[in-house]
Amino acid sequence: MTSILEWLQFVLAPQSINGLSIGVAVVLMALGLTIIFGLLDVINMAHGECYALGAYAVVVILGMGVSFWWAFLLTPLLMAAMGYAMERGLIQQVFHSKDRHTLTLLLTFGMATVMEDAIKIVFGANPRSVEAPISGATELFGLFFPNYRLFVMLLGGAIIVAVWLLVFRTSIGAIVRAAAHDKDMSASLGIPVSRVYSLTFAFGVALAGIAGVLLAPIYSVFPTMGRDFVLMAFSVVIIGGMGSIKGAVLAGLVLTQIQSLSSLLISPVWNDTLLFGIMVVVLMWRPQGLFGKLGHA
Amino acid sequence: MLDRFNSNSSKPNAVRILAIVFFATALLFALIGTVMGDSFYIRLATEALIFGGLALSVDLLLGHVGLLPLGQALFFGLGAYVSAVVLKEWAASFWLAIIVSMLFCAFAGLIGGLIAIRSKGVYFALISFGLAQVFSRVIYNTRELGASDGMTGVPVVTVVPGLQTDNPLGFFFVTWLVIGGLYLVLRYVMQTPMGRLFGAIRVNEHRVCFLGFGALRFKITAFVAAAVVAGLSGALYPMLRGFVSPELMFFQVSGNAVVNVIIGGSGTLIGALYGAGLLTVLKSILGSFTVHHHIVIGLLFVVVVIAFPRGIVGYLVPVLEARLSKKKTGDNS
């Protein structure tokens, strides 16, 4: 690697593109988290397990002989249903108490433990693999990239854009934002706030499930996979600003790029620590994150 | 999470009774164990008390100041490692190990506090979690500290002449005294103005500042105190089991402590100890029936959070109170 151009082509570019594929995954996870927080003011510590369940859903559906694309369509619906039930059945119980913040944190933490154990009991502790629906690789910048990864990047990007449009350009999105901004006013305008809550939670969980489906062929499936992304997703949400979609997207992409490129300089073991350090610094300097709440984008 | 500011003279009595019951039962249990000649149960009870100390430190933060620490095992493990290193490399002295562990954890708590304390809620929880992750990774990779295998060979030491740490009943008694002492100190602190301030911070931090108190300073004090409590409990672990391993700092230990506190009853201090004791017993019993005891405890935790957020002690206290005041009015009339 003597010339700068070679370095750019063979070292920087692939790192950056890899960072992008990880970044899309992280943003999908962070989006669900930030939307749930932005509207319900609930921190979903079970988000990682929802991601894991999405991946296991693919395993089950593929095991029944159905193609990956059906899994991709069905899983978000299944996850949304589960999320709706979770919100109605469990989170609503503690939602109106005085200590709501701590209780929902504890509740979702408990749910995460139960879900992880349930996965271990039902599916066993050994890892599973999911065959990527698209095989082969294309040459980009003189290097090979698996087609499936490129597909994930593009599709993930499309989903992120779709979510943005949904939240900011549709009336459904307007309803959600209104409920986030002023719950009582929205209720008095006839918005069924409590149903909006449940549906939004379901939507956030479905997003995590989609991330699980898309990433299963790349990162394999095993019971503790929820922990892979959780710290990173939370850091992204915190740095971007709880409840801010713009923040989640920007912070997600930028942070994964930083992580990817930093592994050229420092040993990759300290990647998580670096991220953690950035999160601490941002929290100390600007506790509300880079951008504001859902109500204000 | 009770509002603890209506001073009701029968309430401290109820808690006091529960505390006496706990410590008396523990002692009785150990004596029975000695008579039956089985040191396994005594050591198990000692271990339950040690983890009860960790739960106490979590309750100090969660139940009293209102911060959820998801990484308190960091200080527990730190105390354990420092104690083990002191005993192995420096001098096989019980008191030295204890004091050095406490100092070390106080210092670590100060640094951790300065990083973490400006945040609340989930931010604090995540920073606490992240700190524990980072440190356990450092220990996991340090060959001199045994790396992933941990360190064995912690020597037996003398606590006072005639009492060695490998004496099951004797060491149980030492632990009983230490944890009991910690409990009493914390109880006392909660009655002082500073202790009341912790509660005030939990209820409404902003108002505290308007009353002229620097909330930050008190939160850091609480954090350091919790670190020392956790570290002191951790320091006892290698004396009991003769080894330390990085698993002592892992999230599972922190999570278990939180579960202990919630099920036992947060904000009551004694609830943390009850939680640790009851869950140790529960795990032992469940473990003989099924290997899936984790999920049972997880479900129990969820049920408690939804239906009994005050925990066992939280629900027993009003019942006891009622009975006590009935007695009182019965006497007066």
Place this chain on the structure above:
Amino acid sequence: MKAKKILAMMALAGLGTVALAQSGPIRIGVVTPLTGTYAGIGEQVKWGLNLAAKEINASGGVMGRQIELIYEDEEANPSVAVQKAEKLFQTSKVDFLTGTVNSGSTLAVGQVAERNNKLMATTVSFADSITGERCSPNVFRVNARAGMQSAALAAWVASTKPGAQVFYLGPDYEMGRSTVAAFKSAAEGKGAKSVGELFAPLDNKDYSPFFGQIRSGKPNVIYTSVAGNDTVRLFSQMSEFGVSRNVQIVGASGTVTGQNLAAIGKAAEGFVTGAGYSTMIDSPENKKFVAAFKAENKSDPDLYGADSYGVLFLYKAAVEKAKSTETDKVRTAMRDLKWSTPQGVKTMRGGDHQAMQDMYAIIVKNGKFEIQSRVSAADAIGPDVCTKF
């Protein structure tokens, strides 16, 4: 008066217990991960032990006494393992203990065994230190240790690819690094050249950032010591990106095992490792063992199952030689004892309590572990560095 009566009764009871102990079942405690990430290994351990116990009991037991196995779940956590071990020694009064999987648990439980003056053996842990610097007079090891595995693999690499250009990729923690270092020195001793070394964090999701570096080293052999889920990801990503094309992948024995082979799938084809067992070992004992194991458990045995099967026969042979289950006598009997196992006749080296056996280079072909070459026990064993007894 009363005191004397009580003392007499206690003495009688004591004698009675001793007498009972000499004729009742021999209790063997098993502390193994029955839940958690290593549950798959614990399952093989259980299967191996159960089969051995069944066969031994059917042929009359040990010195006429039946073997009783008592299981406890250690959850792959040394703190839990120590607790359960103590329970087994004190409450269940086992005569012997086995089953620990990770090295931390083995070392910690070994200490418990010392304190209770009982013996234990591991059939899975492969850290060299267990029969090396951290050896213990109460701990025996029936399986091959890391040094032996490296020896077999290095010999194979040297013979099939002389002067190989090797790239090393390991998980960045002490065990991962030392495994890589051990193989590196064995391989370099036989003429291989190192073209690069990389350590990725444990539980790393994405290895693609490292492929550029690997490719630029132009290796013809890649050695890796990752395990479990990390292997699944590494191998499938390497095959995705074409890194494994025209490169021989070799690794530690824990890298590709029965537990993750199904998930790795085709990407594991051609992987070679050094290990002490394969179902293809061509001996009548092994064929009988594999058939019985499959009939009982509907699954092939792997090295953990085979070694766990072998440990009970070691104990049987030692007790029969010592004519007693007393710890000191059994320990003396176990030292330098030869006993027969599905892998042939193993010798338990007295100097460090490490079993000596022939080692094999094993290749993954069509989802099965097949033998490529063999290194004799004497060549593989390595020096005795235990100085504690």
